Amino acid sequence: MRGAVPTGWLRIAAPIVVGVLGAFAWALYVEFGDAPRALPGPADVASEFVLRWGIIWDEMLITATNAAIGLAVGTVLAVILAGLSATWRPIDGMLAPLVAALAVIPIVAITPILNTMFGASSQFGRQAVATIAAFIPVFVNVLRGLRQTRPVHRDLLRASAATGGQTFRKLTLPTAVPYLMTGVRVAASLAVISALVAEYFGGPADGVGTSIATFAKSGRASLAWAYVGGGILIGLAFFLVTALIERIVTRHAPD
Amino acid sequence: MTTDTTLAGTASTGAALAVSASGVGKVFPAKAGDVTALTGVDLEVRAGEFVSLIGPSGCGKSTLLRLIADLDEATAGTLTIFGKPARRARIDQDYGIAFQQAGLLPWRTVADNIALPLELHKVPKPDRARRVAELAELVGLSDFVDRYPDQLSGGMQQRVAIARALAASPKLLLMDEPFGALDEMTREYLQGELTRIAAETGAAVVFVTHSIPEAVFLSDRVVVMSPRPGRITEVIETGLGPVRDEALRETPAYFAKVTEVREALHGAPTQRANER
Numbered sequence: 001m002r003g004a005v006p007t008g009w010l011r012i013a014a015p016i017v018v019g020v021l022g023a024f025a026w027a028l029y030v031e032f033g034d035a036p037r038a039l040p041g042p043a044d045v046a047s048e049f050v051l052r053w054g055i056i057w058d059e060m061l062i063t064a065t066n067a068a069i070g071l072a073v074g075t076v077l078a079v080i081l082a083g084l085s086a087t088w089r090p091i092d093g094m095l096a097p098l099v100a101a102l103a104v105i106p107i108v109a110i111t112p113i114l115n116t117m118f119g120a121s122s123q124f125g126r127q128a129v130a131t132i133a134a135f136i137p138v139f140v141n142v143l144r145g146l147r148q149t150r151p152v153h154r155d156l157l158r159a160s161a162a163t164g165g166q167t168f169r170k171l172t173l174p175t176a177v178p179y180l181m182t183g184v185r186v187a188a189s190l191a192v193i194s195a196l197v198a199e200y201f202g203g204p205a206d207g208v209g210t211s212i213a214t215f216a217k218s219g220r221a222s223l224a225w226a227y228v229g230g231g232i233l234i235g236l237a238f239f240l241v242t243a244l245i246e247r248i249v250t251r252h253a254p255d
Numbered sequence: 256m257t258t259d260t261t262l263a264g265t266a267s268t269g270a271a272l273a274v275s276a277s278g279v280g281k282v283f284p285a286k287a288g289d290v291t292a293l294t295g296v297d298l299e300v301r302a303g304e305f306v307s308l309i310g311p312s313g314c315g316k317s318t319l320l321r322l323i324a325d326l327d328e329a330t331a332g333t334l335t336i337f338g339k340p341a342r343r344a345r346i347d348q349d350y351g352i353a354f355q356q357a358g359l360l361p362w363r364t365v366a367d368n369i370a371l372p373l374e375l376h377k378v379p380k381p382d383r384a385r386r387v388a389e390l391a392e393l394v395g396l397s398d399f400v401d402r403y404p405d406q407l408s409g410g411m412q413q414r415v416a417i418a419r420a421l422a423a424s425p426k427l428l429l430m431d432e433p434f435g436a437l438d439e440m441t442r443e444y445l446q447g448e449l450t451r452i453a454a455e456t457g458a459a460v461v462f463v464t465h466s467i468p469e470a471v472f473l474s475d476r477v478v479v480m481s482p483r484p485g486r487i488t489e490v491i492e493t494g495l496g497p498v499r500d501e502a503l504r505e506t507p508a509y510f511a512k513v514t515e516v517r518e519a520l521h522g523a524p525t526q527r528a529n530e531r
Contacts, residue, residue, distance in 0.1 A: 152358035155326050159352045160372045161345055170371070174362050252362050252403040 040222040049226040056208075056230045063208040064234045066123055067195035070130020071188055071238070077131070078138035079180065086146035086172070103136045108197050115202035126198040126207070133194035134187035138180065145179025146172055181246035188238040196231055208234065273427045273459035274300040274323055278332035281318050281485075291484040292318045296332065298478065298487065300459050302426060305450075307462045307470035308478045309516065315485020316463045320431050323461060324352055336427065348376065350427040351420030351458075355435045357412035359404040365415050366391070366400040372422045390418040393452060410441035417449070421456060428453065428460045434469065443504075446472055450499035467520070471512045472499060479519040489519040 023042045030041040049056065085092040107129055114125035149171055157167045199209030208231045215224040281293040293315035300306045308316040321327045322334060325341040336344035344350060351372070359368045366387045367374075373383045391397045394414040404412055413433055420428055434442045450473060453460050464470050470477045471493055479489040493512045495503060503509050 150356075150358070152354050152356045153360065155324075155354065156352070156358050156371075157375075158326060159324050159345065159350075160375050161348060162375045166375055170375070171360070174360070177362070252405060 037219075037221070040225060044222040045225040045229065048222040049229050052223060052226060056211075056227060059206060059208045059211050059227065060230045060234055062123070062206050063192075063195050063199065063231070064237070066126045066198075066207070067130050067188075067191040067234065067238065069127045070132075070195060071134045071184070071191040073127070074131040074134030074187060074191065075138045075180075075184055078135045078183070079142055082139050082142035082146060085143055087168075092143075099136060099139055102132060103140075107133045107194055108201065111198045111201040115198070120202060121204055123204060125203055126195055129198040130191040130195040134191040137186040137190065138183035141179045141183030141186075142176055145176030148179070149175050178246075178250045181242075181249055185239070185242045185246055188242040189235055192231075192235045192238050196234075271302050272299050272335075273302050273304065273337060274298065274461060275335045275338075276319075276323075276332065277334075279319070279322060279329050279334050280331035281315070281322060281327065282330045293322070293485040294331075296487055298490075300427075300461060303457050303459055305453055305460045305462065305473055305475045306478060307464055307474040307476075308480060309464055309467065309470045310480030310485075310520065311482055312465070313482035313485065314480040315482070316480050317431055318485060319480075320429055320461060320463050324350065324429050348372065348423045349425055350429050351423060351425040352429040353413070353416045353420045353431070353433045355432040357404070357409075357416040359412055359415055359419075361404050363403075364400065365396060365402050365404070365407070368404065368415055369400075369418045369422055371419060376423065386422060390421055393421070393455070394418045394448070408441075409437055410445060413437065413445065414448070417452065421452070421458070424456070426458050428456075428458045430460065431463045432465065433462075435464070435466075442469070443501075447499065447501065449473065454497065467513055467516050468504075471495075471509060471516055472504065477512075477516050479516060491515055491519060 027041050027043065029035055030039060081091075081095060085095050111125065111129050114128050116125075118124040118128075153171055153175075154167075157171050162170065196207070196209040199207040200213055204210075205214075208227050212224050212227045212231070215221075215227065276296050276298045279293065279296040279298075280291070283290045283292055296315075296319060298306075298319075308319060310316050318327065322329045323336065323341060325345040329341075334341050337349050339347070339349070359365075360371070363371070366384075369387045369390050370383045373386060378386070387400065388397070391400050394417055396411065396414055396418070399407065399411065404415070407415070416433065417430075420430075434445055437445065446469060449460075460473075462470070462473060474493055477491045477493060478487055479491065480486065481488045491512065495508060495512065
């Protein structure tokens with residue numbers, strides 16, 4: 001279906017045109033339609049965004065830091081536990097149901113408990129939520145990846161008299177890397193969403209989520225939307241960074 | 256250097272045989288009853304000798320190779336490699352192995368793939384680099400050492416696999432249909448290369464194939480096997496001498512041996528007897 005993908009300038013121009021048309025329709029609707037009061041025009045949102053960039057950036061840093069810590073800790077934990085699960089069946093037996101249980105709880109549901117547990121002045125609850133959210137896709141993918149070694153490669157390592165540790169380092173782990181990257185890419189957006197949404201359920205009075213809630217309630221819709229823009233930027237940044245890492249790491253990955 | 260002394264040691268104890276199998280059998284346990292993959296195999300491969308195993312699928316030729324490589328364990332008989340049990344020989348890296356799939360690690364360059372066995376045995380980096388350069392030269396891939404496997408053709412990948420099998424300078428090379436997935440032209444070219452490499456390294460080769468011309472062209476002896484249960488039915492000396500070049504493929508002696516192996520495979524003489 002390569003032919004169906006537009007090439008060159010069209011690939012860049014097409015989404016921009018759609019975006020501009022959308023913004024134009026939005027502006028017209030706000031100006032002449034019966035738009036609700038909470039929906040400001042795009043120009044208002046943009047001017048708030050530029051005007052308040054300083055404070056938006058500060059709040060973005062807080063939410064992004066929480067998400068990044070959650071992503072990093074969740075990934076490391078997931079890789080370690082997946083490694084143990086792949087090596088020792090009993091551990092797999094113990095962990096599999098727990099992870100399945102974790103995966104079906106809406107993580108934000110436990111946020112109020114965590115926030116209360118760790119106090120209103122600590123970011124820890126939010127980071128913990130992001131950690132759990134990031135952990136699951138990484139764990140599931142890495143565990144799968146650790147079981148993808150090809151028979152011919154296993155034979156080769158055995159024929160070369162490789163030790164168990166060598167086989168793990170030189171074969172099992174590298175084979176799992178593309179799966180790890182897929183997991184991290186999924187986990188990145190989940191970590192951002194969780195870190196942001198967790199702010200709606202208490203904890204310190206900062207972060208993009210808290211600001212959106214505060215300004216939406218106090219009737220400053222344009223500023224609330226400007227913060228939404230900040231949230232989108234965080235998500236984009238996480239996506240781009242993880243996609244870039246994935247691309248570099250999996251350049252010569254097995255098909 | 257330790258490898259050299261071990262080899263010299265075994266040679267002096269009189270084990271000039273690369274492979275010695277007597278009464279070797281392999282039974283795979285299965286739910287529907289045990290499957291006998293191989294039975295009563297007696298085979299000796301002399302040092303430096305090129306021996307092909309040929310037969311229809313299910314004749315146990317790959318199984319026999321895997322037993323020699325200690326990738327599977329024989330359930331009957333005794334099997335020694337340079338006078339040692341197969342397991343010991345594997346751990347001592349007395350053999351190198353190549354499979355039908357090149358089995359290169361896609362995240363490693365050609366050089367790093369060739370160096371893998373050396374790396375696993377903690378050969379110092381400068382020695383490794385020197386050996387990789389030698390081997391790349393030997394298989395004609397000096398210009399490609401920095402490439403990745405997905406940038407190479409199938410024939411080139413297979414040459415990398417052969418270089419890797421030779422990395423630890425083994426005196427025995429085990430090959431399981433290494434050219435099976437290649438086109439005819441590449442295949443004939445690599446056959447010529449392989450005879451040259453085998454001659455240059457002086458290694459014994461046990462070569463599994465299902466191609467009659469390939470077996471005859473390459474081998475000093477062709478071991479013909481038959482299925483249900485897998486066993487050796489005939490061993491044919493080719494007597495084609497040390498020079499294996501393209502001209503050989505046109506000679507009557509070569510055709511005669513191809514016919515002989517074909518008849519051994521299909522049991523033709525018996526059929527003729529029936530016709531009479």
